[in-house]
Structure formats: C-alpha cells, structure tokens
Amino acid sequence: MSSACSFLFIPSTGYSSTVLSFELLLCFLLFVAVFAFWLRPGGLAWALSKAQTRPGAAIPGPSGFPLLGLALSFTSSLTHRLLSRLSESFKAESLMAFSVGFTRFIISSNPETAKEILNSSAFADRPVKESAYGLLFHRAMGFAPYGEYWRNLRRISATHLFSPKRIASFGDFRREIGVKMVEEIMLKMEKNCEVEVKNVFHYGSLNNVMMSVFGKCYDFSGGNGDDGLELEGLVKEGYELLAIFNWSDHFPLLGWLDLQGVRRRSKKLVAKVNAFVGKIIEEKRLKRAENGRLEVAGDQHSHDFVDVLLDLENENRLSDSDMIAVLWEMIFRGTDTVAILLEWILARMILHPEIQAKAQAEIDSVIGTNKASG
Ligand code: HEM
Secondary structure, X not given: XXXXXXXXXOOOOHHHHHHHHHHHHHHHXXXXXXXXXXXXXXXXXXXXXXXXXXOXXXXXOOOOEOOOEOHXXXXXXXXXXXXXXXXXXXXXXXXXXXXXXXXXXXXXOOHHHHHHHHHOHHHOOOOOOHHHHHOOHHXXXXXXXXXXXXXXXXXXXXXXOOOHHHHHHOHHHHHHHXXXXXXXXXXXXXXXXXXXXXXXXXXXXXXXXXXXXXXXXXXXXXXXXXXXXXXXXXXHHHHHHHHOXXXXXXXXXXXXXXOOOXXXXXXXXXXXXXXXXXXXXXXXXHHHHHHOOOOOOOOHHHOOHHHHHXXXXXXXXXXXXXXXXXXXXXXXXXHHHHHHHHHHHXXXXXXXXXXXXXXXXXXXXXXXXXXXXX
C-alpha cells in the first residue's frame, strides 16, 4: 500500500498510528512553513524575492491573503485610501511593501521619498502590464527598458517638447484653449444650470497635447469632421484598458485565458491607433516632401514633434512603429493627467474657500473684475 493510502485506511496498530502522527506532524510543519513564508512582510512575492536578500532589511508591509496578497484591494475604487490607512497602521508611510499575486509592489505616502523614487534610475524599469504592452507602450518612454533607447527618447523629448522655449511658444494657443473652456462652461451653465467640468478639461488638455505634438487642433464637439471624436474614442478606450485590474498581470498561469478580454481589446485598439497615428505621419511626410522640408521662418508650430521624430528617422534611429508608440504615449500621458489635476485643484478650492478668495483676488488684480480674459 502506498503511503498516500495510509491516509485513507487508518489501521489501528500502534506502529501505524506512530507513522500517522509523524505524517500529521509533517503536514502541520509544512503548513506552518508555508504560512510563515506568506506572512513575511510584504507577502508572497516579496518572500520569494527575498531568498537572495539580507535578513532584517525587509520593508514593512502587510502580507495580505495567501497567494492573493492585496489583490482584492484593487477591486475597490478607493484603493489609494485603503493603502494609505494600511501604511499608517504598519507605520510604513515612508515605504510599504506588499504583494499582488506574484508581483512585488512598493508605495510611499511620503512626498520626499516619492520624489526620490521618481528621480532614481533604480526605479526606471518596471513590469510592463499586458495592456501597456498590447498598446505599444513598451516602445515608448514610460515602459521602455532602462538603456540607450530610453535615454535617447528622454533627450529628444526634453529638448524638443518640454524645453522652456518650446513651452513658451505655445502660450498663445494655451490662452485660446483657456478662453474656449470658460465659454464652454458658461454655455453649459446657462443651458443646464450644471456642468461636468472634467469633460471640458479633457477637451482642453487633449487639444493642448494634439497641438504641441501633432500641430493639430480638433473640434471635439464633433462639428469639424469625425477625426476629433474618433481620437477621443481611442483615448477613452485606451484609458479603460490601462485602468483595468488585470488578473493575468499578477497570476501568470491565467495569462493564456485572457479572462477579462484585455488582450483582445488591446489588439483591436492598437490596429485603430496604428491607422490613426500612421495617417498623421504619412500626411506629414507628404507635406514635408512638398515643402522640401523647409520650416516656415518664425513659425514654431510648423515644426511640431512629429517633424522632430521624422528628422531623426533619417538618422535611422526610429522605426515607424517606434514613432507611433512615442506619439501615442504623449497623447495618453498629456491628457488625463492635466484634466484630473485641474479638476482636483477646483475641488480643493471649493473645500478651502479662503484659497479660492486669494486666487480670485490675484486674478482680479491682474485683469480687473467682471472681465473674461482674452
Ligand atoms: C499635470 C500634468 C502631469 C502630471 C501630474 C504628470 C505626472 C507624471 C508622473 C508622476 C510621471 C512619472 C511616473 C510614470 O512614469 O508613470 C510622468 C511621466 C511621464 N509623463 Fe507626465 N505628467 C503630466 C503631464 C504630462 C504631459 C502634458 C505629457 C506630454 C505631453 C507627459 C508625458 C510624460 C511622459 C512621456 C512620461 C514618461 C517619462 C519617463 O518614463 O521617462 N506628462 N508624468
């Protein structure tokens, strides 16, 4: 009889009961060992990685549920509050470790530490989510591995997109967007007596990015052809896909099932993005060929970020798909971030009327009262 069968048929001899108690003891010890492993600070993924690290140097943090770690916290819409409370209770505001399945996480609720993390090249690499990979972001700055390609993209963007001169050159356009947003808010208030400011901000920030990156301006109310609305749809779908908590990212065995349809949807979206951004690049190439690549003197806007990338193409540095990935990332990074920040500022001002009054007084002192800026 195999040893496994001895669990099923419990003989009554003294010898067998000794074997049984030995096996029970072994099971108990195994159970305790596995739980001790899981219960290490930060949970399973950290315990697995700590096999090689120094004992005693563990970052504090909850172990969460066995195998799941803190996965269930990510199914709530207030994950940030939950994590903040946890970091307080673990006295881990500076750094807190936790696991979600086999993925190691680290968070900081301390601005100084967060700043250090964001500025450190040690954190430049990050695991690429399935949706980010599917949407080409592994070839763009945010998810490209730390190395020559990434450094090159950083340098190009810092010089040609985020330089103070370049940002100042779009000042008039930003002012125009600001005026349009105020008009839109006034119109909606007159019509409905309420306004969802996020939509207005979204319109403004998307247009801001499209102008500085593509040299294009869209009418998102749909009055000027369908391109603007199509772009809005692509961006919305992309945000939805990136925001989904995808179980396959943290439990590799689930990967091939694509239970949440993230891979399928990303594939469909990326085909549309390739067509949309690819068309803009092609149009630009044609225009450059017609103009003999001459920049109109004094018109900064005629040489947008697509031009910069096309110039580099001649040095054989970026392929078409690299270019699409980089441009696509800019649209993404530059839209929701700005819209959410503006909405957040408004919410904070409503909660703190004294700050609102101070901002109002500052505006009044510059443009006078009862005047729309223009
Ligand atoms: C208020 C607005 C913004 C906020 C709060 C913000 C915040 C951040 C943060 C925290 C990061 C680093 C974390 C990460 O890599 O995920 C980041 C990276 C990045 N942001 Fe922004 N961002 C804003 C606007 C923009 C705009 C307008 C653009 C482009 C037009 C942009 C493009 C990028 C890019 C390309 C990266 C990746 C940099 C890299 O990995 O080296 N961001 N942003």
